[in-house]
Structure formats: C-alpha cells, structure tokens
Amino acid sequence: xxxLFPLQLDFWLAPRRLGRPVDIRxxxxxxxxxxxxxxxxxxxxxxxxEDVQALLDEEQTEMLRSSRQRSVDTATFNYEAYHTIDEIYxxxxxxxxxxxxxxxxxxIGRSTENRPLYVLKFSTGGTNRPAIWIDTGIxxxxxxxxxxxxxxxxxxxxxxxxxxxxxxxxxxxxxxxxIVTNPDGFVYTHTTNRMWRKTRSKHAGAICVGVDxxxxxxxxxxxxxxSGNSCSETYHGPYxxxxxxxxxxxxxxxxxGNIKAFVSIHSYSxxxxxxxxxxxxxxxxxxxxxxxxxxxxxxLSSLYGTQFEYGSIITTIYRASGSTVDWTYNQGIKxxxxxxxxxxxxxxxLLPAKQIVPTAQETWLxxxxxxxxxxxxMY
Amino acid sequence: IPxxxxxxxxxxxxxxxxxxxxxxxxxxxxxxxKKKSRPVVSIKCSHTKxxxxxxxxxxxxxxxxxHQSKPITANNIPDSYGNIExxxxxxxxxxxAGSSSIMWEKSTETLAYNLAQVKxxxxxIRKDDFIEFDYTVLLHEMPTQEIISCHMRLTxxxxxxxxxxxxxAPGHGAEQGSGAESGSAAGPPAEKGASF
Numbered sequence: 001x002x003x004l005f006p007l008q009l010d011f012w013l014a015p016r017r018l019g020r021p022v023d024i025r026x027x028x029x030x031x032x033x034x035x036x037x038x039x040x041x042x043x044x045x046x047x048x049x050e051d052v053q054a055l056l057d058e059e060q061t062e063m064l065r066s067s068r069q070r071s072v073d074t075a076t077f078n079y080e081a082y083h084t085i086d087e088i089y090x091x092x093x094x095x096x097x098x099x100x101x102x103x104x105x106x107x108i109g110r111s112t113e114n115r116p117l118y119v120l121k122f123s124t125g126g127t128n129r130p131a132i133w134i135d136t137g138i139x140x141x142x143x144x145x146x147x148x149x150x151x152x153x154x155x156x157x158x159x160x161x162x163x164x165x166x167x168x169x170x171x172x173x174x175x176x177x178x179i180v181t182n183p184d185g186f187v188y189t190h191t192t193n194r195m196w197r198k199t200r201s202k203h204a205g206a207i208c209v210g211v212d213x214x215x216x217x218x219x220x221x222x223x224x225x226x227s228g229n230s231c232s233e234t235y236h237g238p239y240x241x242x243x244x245x246x247x248x249x250x251x252x253x254x255x256x257g258n259i260k261a262f263v264s265i266h267s268y269s270x271x272x273x274x275x276x277x278x279x280x281x282x283x284x285x286x287x288x289x290x291x292x293x294x295x296x297x298x299x300l301s302s303l304y305g306t307q308f309e310y311g312s313i314i315t316t317i318y319r320a321s322g323s324t325v326d327w328t329y330n331q332g333i334k335x336x337x338x339x340x341x342x343x344x345x346x347x348x349x350l351l352p353a354k355q356i357v358p359t360a361q362e363t364w365l366x367x368x369x370x371x372x373x374x375x376x377x378m379y
Numbered sequence: 380i381p382x383x384x385x386x387x388x389x390x391x392x393x394x395x396x397x398x399x400x401x402x403x404x405x406x407x408x409x410x411x412x413k414k415k416s417r418p419v420v421s422i423k424c425s426h427t428k429x430x431x432x433x434x435x436x437x438x439x440x441x442x443x444x445x446h447q448s449k450p451i452t453a454n455n456i457p458d459s460y461g462n463i464e465x466x467x468x469x470x471x472x473x474x475x476a477g478s479s480s481i482m483w484e485k486s487t488e489t490l491a492y493n494l495a496q497v498k499x500x501x502x503x504i505r506k507d508d509f510i511e512f513d514y515t516v517l518l519h520e521m522p523t524q525e526i527i528s529c530h531m532r533l534t535x536x537x538x539x540x541x542x543x544x545x546x547x548a549p550g551h552g553a554e555q556g557s558g559a560e561s562g563s564a565a566g567p568p569a570e571k572g573a574s575f
Contacts, residue, residue: 005442082460143459194459195495195517195526212524233524318522345493348519352461 007033025052074098079151079360081353082143085115085186088179091150092118099157102170108178109248112201115183117248122156122175130378131174132261132371135249138213138324139197140185142267144341144351144359149179149265151360152367169371173260176252182213182245195349199245203238206230211237214266216246219326220278225319236322249324253331261335261374262328263367268348269317269340270308272297272366275329277313277320285334286312292335292373296366303362306342313338335374339363384412385488393424396475403427411488418488437537440469444510450502451512457496470500470512473541477533478516480543485518495519495526509534518547 001009007030013023026034038045049055070087071077074094083091096103102122109117123129136149156175159165166175180186184200198210208231215226218240222228226236241247253259274289276282283289293310300308313320317340325336342351342359351359380386387409393402405424412419444451456471457463463471474497482492498515505511514531529547 005446008446189459197524227523233526234522320522345519347457347461348493348495350457350459350461350496352457355461 001034001037009034023048074154074157077150077154079147079154080357082147082356083150084190085180085183088146088150089116089118092120092153092179095120095153095157099160102157102160103153106176108252109244111182111184111245112199112243113184113187115187117178117183117245118180119176119178119252120153122160122170122177124160124170126172126174128256128258129172129174130258130260130374131176131256132169132263132374133176133178133253133259133328134263134265134367135178135181135324136265137179137186138181138245138264139266140182140189141195141197141349142341143189143349144267144356145265146180146186147353147356148341148360148363149177151357152364153177153179155360155364166368166371169368169375173371173375175371176259178249181249184245185210197233198235199243201237201243203230203242206235206238208235211235211243213243213246214264214324215320215322216240216243217250217322217324217327219323219330220276220321223278223321225278225314225321234320240322250327253328253333259328259333260378261337261370262325262333263337263339263370264324265339265341265363267341267351268343268345270306270342270344271316271340272300272308272310273313273316273325273338273340274310275312275326275336277317277323277326280314282312283329289335289337292370293337295373296337296369299369300362300366303365304358306362308366334379335370337370339366380410382413384410386410395428396472401427434537440472441510441535441537444469444502447502450504452499452501453497454499455496456500471497473512473533473535474500474514474516474531476541477512477514477531477543478518478529480541481516481529481531481545481547482518484545485547490523491521492527493519493521498528505534509536511535 001007001024002011002015008027009030010025011022012025013021015022024034070090074091077091077094092105096105102124104121104123106119106121107116108119111117134149134152137146156166156170156177160167160170169175182199185196185198188196188200196210198212200209201211202209203211212226212234215234215236221240222236227234229235237243241250253262272293274283274293290311297308297310300306309316313323313326323338325338329336341363342355389407389409390404391407392404394400395402403425405422407420407422410419451470453467453470456467456474475494478494482494486492495517498517501513503511503513511532511534514533516529516531518527518529520527527547529545532544534542
C-alpha cells in the first residue's frame, strides 16, 4: 500500500513489523480501493476517525476563538499567542485593575502617530526606590519580545502574590516595564509590513519613513555603526532623541535619577550584550559585566538548554552607534544590558507562537540574575 | 595573511534541518582575498547519514510533489505568527535549500544572511520529470538589518544537483546581480539533491 502513490495514503502509524497496527489517513476518493484491497488480503481494519477535515475545521475555529477572543482577566489571557496592540494595552489595564497595590500604568510620552507610550510600574512602596528598567519591542518586528514582556508582567505579579522569585527584589526596588516601546512600528507590522523595524517618523528632507530607535541615542551618535540614509534600516535620524519613543525614555530616566539596571530586549540571535557598541574601548566595568553575563546565560540555559553567547556589543555582534544601553551606561547605569532572544535564524523574526512562553521563561531566569546582582551590589 | 587577505579556519557540526539529528562534522578554511574576488573555500565533512537513505527520502519527497493534482501556490511561509502548514513544509524545505545557494553567493566577509520568509511560491508543471518552482524569498541581511527581496527559480530532479537562478532587488546601496548557480557545484554537502 505504501508504494501505491496515486492513492495518496498518509501513514500516521507506519508499518513496522508483523502484528503491529498501522494507522492510515485515506483520502475520500481512495476509500473504495483501500477497503477492497484490505478485504481481499484478509486484513481487518476499523475506522478511528470518520472525517479528519471536520476535526481540523473544529480545531481551527477553536484556535481562532481562543487567541482572538478578548479575555476578561489576566488569568484567561493567552500568553501562548501573539497579540495586537489593543489586546496588549487591554492586558495592561486588566493587570493594573487586578493588582492596584502593586502595579500602576504610567504614560511617559506619545509616539509620532500619537499613540500613548505606556510603562508599567511594579512597586511595593517607598519613594523613588532604586529601580530596574526593562523594555521590549523597541524594534517592532521582533514579536517574541513584546510577547515576552506581557509574560514578564504577569510573572512579576505572580511572584509577588506567592512571595517567591522577584518578591524579595520588590521589597527594596521598583521594576519598570515598557512592553510596546515602538507602538507605531508594531501596528505597522500587523497592518502592512511584518518586517518593519524602525519608528514611523517622517523628518524634513528624508526620502523614507522611520528611524532606527536603537541608533538614535546620544552615545557615539552618527558614528560608524549607523546610517545617515533615511531609507536604511539603521538610519540614526536627524539628531539624537529625534524620536519621541526614545526621548520619552531619556526624559524618564533622567528625571527618575535612581535606575540601577537597564535591560533592552531584542530578537533574534541568542546573545547577551553589554556596552560598548560605538567604540572598541572596553567599558570600565567590562570585567564585572562579563561575569554577570556568564551567570545570567548559565541560568537561562539551565531551563531548556538554549545556548547564548555574551560579550560587549562591538565584539559580539557588530559595531553599532547611538544604541540604547551605551547611552544608559554613560548616564551611570552600570548594569546596562541588551538581549537578543530566540532563535538563531531558522525562524528569525517569525518565531512560532509556541516558543513564546519557553523563551520568556528562560529569559526571565537571566533577568533575575541581573536584578539580584544589582540589588546585592547597590551603588 | 599579509599581502594576501584574511583566512578563517572553521570547525562546525551539522544537523538534519527537519529532525535536528546530528548530521556530521566539517572542517573548512575560507580565504577572503585582498582583491575583491570571491572567497576561496576548502571543506571536508563527515557524513553520518547513509547515501541510500538520503536517496530514498529524496524520492519520497519528490513523489509527494509530483502527485499534486494542481500546481502549488502559496504566500507567507512561515506566516506572521511563525506557522507553516504541514502540507507546505516540503515547499519551504526546497526554498531553504535554494536560498542557501543565493546566500552562498551573496555572503562576504562582512555581510551575512538568513532566510526570513518565503513571500510567495508558485509551481510550474513541466512536461519532463523535473519539478520547478518560482519563489519570492526575503533574506535578512546582517549587520545592515535590511530585508532583501529575491526572486528565485528552482528546478530539481532527485539525484541531480538543485538548479537555482536568482535575482535580488537592489537594497539601499547594495549591489545587484543575477546569477545562475548549480546548487551542488562547489557548494557545501547539504546542496546535493536537497537531502532532508
């Protein structure tokens, strides 16, 4: 039967040896032929599924329904799916509503297209406590990062409720989390171009739209490692902080004045990086950052065996000027790191949704190492 | 190497693209000459897979495509959410093999590529035994971060090297070129008849 190709039989359990069952999906038009063949050969058979297509149709409807249906609370929210900006913004509101004593939502500015830039603040009290900043989605096509940000938000709340994990960190520090750092780009990846990376700004004299928000910071701005061509994916923009998405974070960091660790999350490549990207001169804290990275990567890897490399931006990935963590580091935020999450190119930006939670889980272990180190090495 | 160029020594392991099984190790040297000609590559690999098994898999694969009732056409593989319809996996696999030949040709000492997405594919039914596909593939270029769109025409018969013709749209300042390339010629072992 296996060699009768025109029958288009699909063996779900292939023939192995005598006495072992064989499961076959039979296309409708081959049914008679297969039945006749089995009966003539004296092979007994039974029907396990009458209509496979019906099952598939049902599953399809169910999947569409469960991922698109607006959940009414963060317990039923589907963390294993990619969401639209409205769904993520709605998630944030639900999280705040469910945990008003822990979580608040801050609007730190507006994007070029006037979308609110929201940061979730996780705090158990105090005034202007030393803080950790995490951002995801600064490059809009890196969908696993925004999705992981959503998972991190829920995880922080859960840890606090169960008095485990980061609960101890929250005793003395605040956590700030910006999940959709580039909302205009994010919407664009849903409506028009899944591969869009930059912001959606149109500057005078620029032929093309958008600035690379990870080249727009005031650290080596405009140096080698960014492009002056507005059509380039690494266009640095007309001047530092020209992008409201960047300026709002700059203003926030400066006015807060007490951020001790800053982590900016990207995908893909599986790397943990620290300054500098704009110069080969090692950062003064290179040795310590390297040690923390080694520990963080080991923790990440312990969960599913995912392999990460680590090092300074310029030695590990490539020269990049005007990048986020070079600026934050030069502001005195010693523990400044950039992650490049899964994978290493097989799916790249189009990481299957089923990898969202494993990615978020393993990354969280690395983040905890960084947060704990910051807490235990206060400066 | 003074006056000559940069030479790299590489040792790496390979795995079956579909199953992730170990597929052998390779030792290679790559010389990028000072003058901008193509790199010189020497490579030797150990194969853990049996040639006969590869042939059988190629044939099964070929038969599946041959026995389609209509020419295959599709868009966005994987889709925005990373999904690949099981029925389209062979088509994706062929795109991976074919675009690796484009990437082989385009890569330099400072430019690397990954297949980001198959934007569209259309099968052309031929009177002879060859299977033929027209693809638009998106390549992700590093470190520029550009997405390069390439048109790729691929023909194949099991036992023969994959034939790939391509034309990539000019990037923002990137060079353009159309190339005809026999998939297995000087290429890495994985090129031979697309063994998945």
